[in-house]
Amino acid sequence: MQLLQNILKDVKVLSTQGSLDVQVQAITFDSRKVEEGVLFVAVRGAQADGHDFISKAEEARAVAVVCEALPAQLQAGITYVQVPDSAEALGQMASSFYEHPSKKLELVGVTGTNGKTTSVTLLHKLFRELGYHVGLLSTVQNQINEEVIPSTHTTPDAVELNRLLAQMVKAGCTHCFMEVSSHAMVQQRVAGLTFAGGVFTNITHDHLDYHGSFDEYIKAKKSFFDMLPKKAFALVNADDKRGAVMVQNTKASTHFFALRKVVDFKGRIIDNTIQGLHLEVDGQEIWCKLIGAFNAYNLLGAYGVAVLLGEDPVEALTVLSSLDSAAGRFDYLVSDAQITGIVDYAHTPDALENVLNTIQQIRNPNQKVITLVGCGGNRDAAKRPIMADIACRLSDKVILTSDNPRFEEPQTILEDMQKGVKPLDFKKTLSVLDRKEAIKTACMLAEANDIILVAGKGHETYQEVKGVKHDFDDKKVLREMFQQLGK
Numbered sequence: 192m193q194l195l196q197n198i199l200k201d202v203k204v205l206s207t208q209g210s211l212d213v214q215v216q217a218i219t220f221d222s223r224k225v226e227e228g229v230l231f232v233a234v235r236g237a238q239a240d241g242h243d244f245i246s247k248a249e250e251a252r253a254v255a256v257v258c259e260a261l262p263a264q265l266q267a268g269i270t271y272v273q274v275p276d277s278a279e280a281l282g283q284m285a286s287s288f289y290e291h292p293s294k295k296l297e298l299v300g301v302t303g304t305n306g307k308t309t310s311v312t313l314l315h316k317l318f319r320e321l322g323y324h325v326g327l328l329s330t331v332q333n334q335i336n337e338e339v340i341p342s343t344h345t346t347p348d349a350v351e352l353n354r355l356l357a358q359m360v361k362a363g364c365t366h367c368f369m370e371v372s373s374h375a376m377v378q379q380r381v382a383g384l385t386f387a388g389g390v391f392t393n394i395t396h397d398h399l400d401y402h403g404s405f406d407e408y409i410k411a412k413k414s415f416f417d418m419l420p421k422k423a424f425a426l427v428n429a430d431d432k433r434g435a436v437m438v439q440n441t442k443a444s445t446h447f448f449a450l451r452k453v454v455d456f457k458g459r460i461i462d463n464t465i466q467g468l469h470l471e472v473d474g475q476e477i478w479c480k481l482i483g484a485f486n487a488y489n490l491l492g493a494y495g496v497a498v499l500l501g502e503d504p505v506e507a508l509t510v511l512s513s514l515d516s517a518a519g520r521f522d523y524l525v526s527d528a529q530i531t532g533i534v535d536y537a538h539t540p541d542a543l544e545n546v547l548n549t550i551q552q553i554r555n556p557n558q559k560v561i562t563l564v565g566c567g568g569n570r571d572a573a574k575r576p577i578m579a580d581i582a583c584r585l586s587d588k589v590i591l592t593s594d595n596p597r598f599e600e601p602q603t604i605l606e607d608m609q610k611g612v613k614p615l616d617f618k619k620t621l622s623v624l625d626r627k628e629a630i631k632t633a634c635m636l637a638e639a640n641d642i643i644l645v646a647g648k649g650h651e652t653y654q655e656v657k658g659v660k661h662d663f664d665d666k667k668v669l670r671e672m673f674q675q676l677g678k
């Protein structure tokens with residue numbers, strides 16, 4: 192519970208009606224969650240406008256309403272606060288309501304098209320190993336030390352975000368590593384937070400359906416670095432063409448990491464194999480369990496953060512070299528028959544191409560690549576034939592199967608994918624509707640030393656069919672099938 196006037200301390204206010212000396216029980220931007228004593232913030236969204244639900248919040252006995260445009264008729268007993276930007280005010284108020292938890296933590300945000308989850312997960316594990324109490328906010332899951340809190344978004348909304356940070360502070364955390372999505376920047380979910388640092392991994396064409404153009408997408412990512420305070424650091428991948436643009440207006444101190452340039456944190460890949468990466472970082476050689484050249488960037492970024500936060504460089508590298516990948520991100524197991532099974536979240540054409548190119552770089556010419564891939568239902572259908580084509584182009588055998596069909600017919604999705612298979616690739620392509628059967632088929636086809644890629648669902652532990660989430664874990668099924676087949 193907090194006094195409204197305290198909650199409004201950091202907010203630019205245009206006008207107020209009613210008393211500011213009232214107690215606020217909770218803050219929400221969803222009228223359906225308003226109860227007596229709750230503060231309702233009317234936010235303009237992609238589908239709806241929160242201002243249209245002010246009357247619902249009034250009926251549910253909100254204690255106060257924060258909005259950009261006041262309703263024509265004001266209700267007695269409710270305080271109205273007019274602000275120029277409700278989304279920004281929401282972030283600032285959520286931070287005040289929870290007593291600014293971000294100021295009590297070393298909060299580091301990671302943004303970029305790829306590598307956010309891997310980077311924050313590496314950082315969480317690294318700082319745990321270094322002996323700290325650490326929080327994590329990621330697409331896969333949120334964590335307070337080892338306690339797992341399910342995650343619904345890459346970056347939670349402002350209220351949930353500050354609530355989680357406050358929980359971390361209460362649990363004695365000194366650090367929190369979080370993903371900052373471009374959606375979160377546009378919707379100002381991180382407004383009002385105090386970051387100790389920000390990391391930029393890379394940027395490629397993605398989410399253009401939401402942002403409209405690549406320029407707008409770049410602007411969204413850049414705005415994160417624009418908001419960093421002077422005493423924070425901005426750590427940027429200098430090998431990415433847009434790296435310098437990201438920090439051109441930041442007040443934070445700027446640092447770079449790269450594999451191809453001489454910068455603050457310089458790495459070099461000595462060897463990149465299916466057993467892991469052999470790297471040279473700042474003159475020191477390390478062997479890491481993570482595979483794929485892109486992971487050299489994630490490791491280098493995590494190393495840079497540790498050093499910028501004052502950790503010993505040698506100790507940080509030693510710990511990093513012992514860490515596994517994030518769940519479902521190039522997550523692999525080797526069967527008794529020496530077949531490598533890789534589970535990866537790649538569910539877009541770009542990600543699938545990346546993963547398969549990485550596998551092509553590290554495999555021996557005598558290792559066959561068997562790719563199993565499906566596409567989700569009720570999502571962008573245009574990618575279905577494209578993903579099938581990519582799989583065929585970069586694999587020796589392809590098994591098309593179901594992902595999360597959701598409310599669509601799995602057979603229809605499969606047929607859409609089949610349209611992308613070129614006549615020359617018919618012979619190497621199979622369609623097996625049932626995902627478990629498809630994984631079994633891949634295991635049956637594989638011989639010693641071959642590589643099976645199970646793409647699309649990564650860390651997910653369910654398959655969503657007609658609104659029901661059935662238990663399904665690609666890595667578990669893969670392990671089970673190897674055992675069943677004695678491979």
Ligand SMILES: CC(=O)N[C@H]1[C@@H](OP(=O)(O)OP(=O)(O)OC[C@H]2O[C@@H](n3ccc(=O)[nH]c3=O)[C@H](O)[C@@H]2O)O[C@H](CO)[C@@H](O)[C@@H]1O[C@H](C)C(=O)N[C@@H](C)C(=O)N[C@H](CCC(=O)O)C(=O)O
Pocket residue numbers: 220221222223233234235236237238239240241242244343344345346347348349372373374375378
């Ligand atoms: C497109 C998008 O990002 N939408 C997010 C957004 O909802 P919205 O702006 O569309 O909300 P809206 O439906 O237009 O409603 C506007 C306002 O009216 C309010 N309302 C609405 C109805 C009602 O009866 N009463 C009411 O008060 C809503 O609470 C809202 O405040 O704000 C909501 C609250 O924060 C989010 O839950 C919601 O995420 C949706 C579910 C989503 O799927 N978002 C994805 C795309 C997303 O954010 N992804 C990124 C990661 C992307 C990536 O890198 O892969 C993420 O950070 O997770």
Ligand SMILES: Nc1ncnc2c1ncn2[C@@H]1O[C@H](COP(=O)(O)OP(=O)(O)OP(=O)(O)O)[C@@H](O)[C@H]1O
Pocket residue numbers: 303304305306307308309310330345370392393485486488489519520521535536537542545546
């Ligand atoms: N630094 C990187 N550069 C390019 N590709 C990467 C990088 N890191 C990971 N990837 C690839 O992108 C996939 C997604 O990685 P990760 O989950 O870490 O990224 P993300 O930015 O969090 O994306 P998402 O929010 O979709 O999970 C990985 O499985 C891998 O194939």
